[in-house]
Amino acid sequence: MASITDPNMSDGFTSAMKEIHNKQLQTYEEMIDMMTDLYQSHRQFVKSAHDACLKKCKDDEMLFETIQTFKRDAVKKNTSLKGKRHAISEMISEIQQKEMQKDDIKEKIEKLQEEQAKRKELILSQNKANKDRLRNLQKARGVFQDHLGMEIRTILGKTQLVKGEKLQFVFRNINPSDQDSAYVVTMGIKEDGSYQIVSSDPALECLPVLESLLQETNNLASFLANVRKEFISQARC
Structure with a gap:
C-alpha cells in the first residue's frame, strides 16, 4: 500500500x-x-408578453372607442331617422289632406259647373219668357194705346219694393164725366221672369186676384x- 507521503501519490491526488x-x-x-x-x-418572453399585452390593451381601447363611436353614431342616426319618419308622416298626412281638399275642390267645381249650367238654362228660359212678355206688352200696347187711349210709361222706383225699372199703364176714357182722368197700374218683372204687380191708382181690391190669374195664364192683354x-x-x- 502506498503511503500518503509518497510524492507520486500526492501528485496523482492533486491532479x-x-x-x-x-x-x-x-x-x-x-x-x-x-x-x-x-x-x-x-x-425576452416577458418583454414579448408585455408588448403583446400593451398592444392588446391599445387595440381594446381603440375597439372600445370605435364601439362607443358606433353607439353615438347609431343614437344620432336613430334620432335623425325618427325625425325623418315624423317628417315623412307629416308629409303623408299633408298629402292626404291635399288629396281630400283636391277632391272637395273638384266636387265643388263640378257642383258650380252644374249650377252654372242650370243658371244658364234658367237665363235662356227667362230670356225667352221675357221676349214673349215683351211681345205681349207690344201687342197690348198696340191694342190699348191705339184703340182705348192707354199710355205706357217707364219709371224708376224710389222705394225698395219697386226698386228698378217698372212700367206704368195709364188708362184714360174711364170716367164718362172726366175722360182725361188717369187710372194707373204699375208692374214689373221679377228675377224669375214672372210678372209683379206693384200698385194701382186708384187702388183695386181685386188686384191680387187679377195678378194671380196673370201668373197662371201669362196673358197680359x-x-x-x-x-x-x-x-x-x-x-x-
Missing part, C-alpha cells in the same frame, strides 16, 4: 482533485450559461182688359 474541480467549474459554467440563456429567454173693366166699374159706382 485528480484539479480534474474534479475543473469538471465542476465546467459544470457550473454550463449551468451559469444555461441559467443566463433561461434568464434571457424568460426576459187679358189682364189689362180686366184691370180696365175694374177701373170702369169703380168709376161708375
